[in-house]
Amino acid sequence: MIKSLLRLSSSLRNRIILIFFAITIVPFILFSAYAHTKSVEGIQQANATFTMSYLVQSKINLEAYVDKLNEQMNELIGDKQLQSLLEQPPASSQDEVSASVDLLNIVYQKKKQMDALQLRVYPLNADAYPTYLRALEVTSSTRKEDWFRDAANSTLPFWHLSVHGGPNNGPLVSYVKTFTSLHNRTPRGLVVADLADNHFSRFFSPTKRLQGQKFLIVDETGSIVYDSAGNQWTGELLPSAKLLEMRNVAKEGVETLSIYNEKNLIAFVRMDSLPWTILSLTPMQALSEPLAAMQHLLIFFLIAYMICTVGVVIYLTRNFTQPVFQLVKLMRKLEDGDMRMWIPHQNRKDEIGWLFRGFDSIVRKIEDLIAQSTLAERTKRELEFQVLSHQINPHFLYNTLESIRWKAENHGRNDIGEMVSALGNLLRLSLNQGKDITTVGREIEQVKAYVQIEQARIGMPLRVLYFFDEELLDMTFMRLLLQPLVENAIQHSIRGNFEKGKVILSGRVEERDLVIDITDNGKGIPEEVIKGLNETGAHRQPAGRSGVGLRNVNERLKIYFGQAYKLQIETKEGKGTKITIRHPILPTGDENQAETSGDLDLSKMEGRRSGGPGSSRSAG
Template structure:
């Protein structure tokens, strides 16, 4: 008894009981009368309008199918595609090259096909293992019925797929056809075009004049291959059995009962395909006898108005006033007044739950405010610690400056110059903790490094700079050039400082800064260069030993910041030395203070 009392005392139960007594019972009687009159008053005009609409939709869709077929034929006749499929690859390298070239071609050409996406499956698929694996069709494709049929016939095929996962987990209608070479009859591949529900909706959307109207596309077996109502019936076998009546003749109008609802079905057969276009209009929406219904509606409205007056009085006293009081308490809470213990309510319905929830919420807000205050205090303590740690680099700069001054005092200019270069290198490398510097500062850091290396090795390093002046002020990712020049010194010209030289050139190509680091040394060993050309993100750090670490680091940072298009390009041979090309996008200057150094000349020796 106690549970029944609590259920009946809830706001939802009260509303259900009140509106059931006032609305549901009268509406049941009214709905029965309306239903009978609607069946009697179905308008022939609706059938005529639906039929005209289907004719127009069929014409538009037939045009689309013809255009899609022409677009695929144009793609099949493309000489580049035919050349790629002329013969199967003979090795792993050719397979990889084929995969890259084919995917690039499809990516460029598929935009000309009015379809959701385009697939191409070379024949035989076993000779293109790398490509089939890349597109995710290596294991299951040969087992699918549609693929086996497409391999054995030259006629285009249609099939419906119902993907349950992936980026597009919705039904897809696929058009597939096998094609041969332009000058022979050897099967080359199967091309498929997926048509999504968004594309079908352009041709098969209900007119919108009738609520609940559906537009279906059926195949010759009565299976639904498109449903305008979010594909509710698409691909359902049990639904296909109910539409068997619609698979005879070219034009038909029938009354169907589906899931307990009656529909007026208008059907039209397509010319180019054995498909049927069906319009389903709920009979409950096609009512007649408007005058009689209006008279009954007037009587109902008078009775409904009287009932509503009583409902308003009851709702105002039982629900509106308590909610208004709760709103007032919430407004006080907005001003910071959270102590409202008097707001507690012992009601067992939703209003009582709102009051108790409000008190619980204000209590949690007070707790969160206290926690936020403590967190803010901790944040200030951490900020103070960060400011304190910033003193350490300045201390190091001052120490290096003192060493340089003492070296000059003792007449050791070589030590003074080396310490000055080290301090400058440290200052430019730290860059105040920022990743972005300018090309000018990057060049200065490089010169400081070269100066230190010359002093350390006791050898003169011949390095030339050819830099367009307007590039010096552009933003540049720090610590890119020094590792590359270090690699050139250590692995290319170190054994021959007298003849070895390095050229640094920087120029702009469209929206990129292009920098070439060229040396005339012995070049990078072939095995190291081959490993560097692999995707370094998948290579273990020790894969190339100690050689190439700087190159991989720069390559990794460029790809991480700007994408794979900005990876290093390396050309090396034992005869002509090594050329490393670095591309860096032109970025907008966010901190003008980085560009306050004096300008440098275009070519500096």
């Protein structure tokens, strides 16, 4: 984040934009955020206070209702007739029917006095009362349910939730108590009072102004017993472990938590006489809804501020920073060597106009200096080559060598004749009629002539292999690049082991370049020689005999085609050397022009110095 801001602030235009935003938009946004935060906090605090008071009152009312329900159930349990009917099982079926009628009448009369959906009494000795159980629609499966077995084996009352056991397939909360005989502690039966959701909804009425507010009753295990919002979550575990932990620590509290990815203001109160906790969930979005009008007003002002700021920034950018930015781009083009760029004329009388006119004048002067320098360098090389060419008359030298070869053959010394013929061919190809550009085929002929002379001189064959496609031989190529490298390989790498030594020349085309590899299996090139190739000026060390040919070829490639076309060398002591020459593919016309003018077209070479691949890819 910090690095991104630093990069943005590096430009004058971006600085102006950042400053305007900092002094206009940022303070407004901060003030709006602060006001909104404080407003939400005030609403939360007021809502929390009101909700907590409401929950405490609901707790008192609900506990009073349950206490009364418990008293009524205890009155039923203490009924002597009920106890008498359950203490002594019926002796006959007729007595059983009579007892069942009496039990139903007792339960029915008590039900009319109780505020419950249904009241039921289950004898624990169920087999002795089949008629009564059929009237209650109790089957053997009911007695096998977990809650029935737990109640029969416990003397403590508990609450049982049936999610789909109530009216309209709704939830049903049952209050279950096991009772014993009045004379001893022998269990006699179960009393069950069923409560539907409407028995709880009378104690909780969410306000319509807070959309989404709901009240929950959660038991000691974290299961939701009652949900005021249509029992959406009834029977599920409360989806907040943190809230359950808070409930176990404190009897009441207020907290802001996320439930089902929705942020809620939650208030809770733990009941005293019941194993329940009452919760109120109010979505934060509903609390902040009254602030919507103020937010709209703030957004309107924010948009107005942004429009004004953007207008000022556009004005400054178009009239000041954009011209400066354009001038910077022109300077970068000049830095990259692009001297043909178009510089717009500025009629402005301020500092921006002075900068453009001054920059245009500087570029024109640099162009003139480069043209003069290029012309001087070209003239210098032409004069140097003429001096070398005039040291020997090529026609005189060719005729003399031909006479020597003719006389040698007349005296039966064909070996001398072949050696003189190869020397003449080597000299002819080296001079190349004073031209700097030749073809790949002529360069290979020159290498073959040199190898022939070396074989005659050392008196043993040399293994030099050539792998070039026919179409490569006619491609234009700078002269005297291959022979010095082959000579270096023969004289300094495979020398002393000509029986096993081998030099391989291979060529290929990669993209827009001609790539030639010279590979040998000799001793390798010393590391100091390779380091010396890249040294320039005062740091350049004197090259040994093994480095002269390499440096000559490397310097010529860099002078004509740029740094990207220097030699690529892979060598290892005792494992051989691989030297890669990367040469741009020149149009065929370059060679033809060189044949007529006797010189290399430097204007085309200058255009290629700034481009080209940066490295040579090794061939297998």
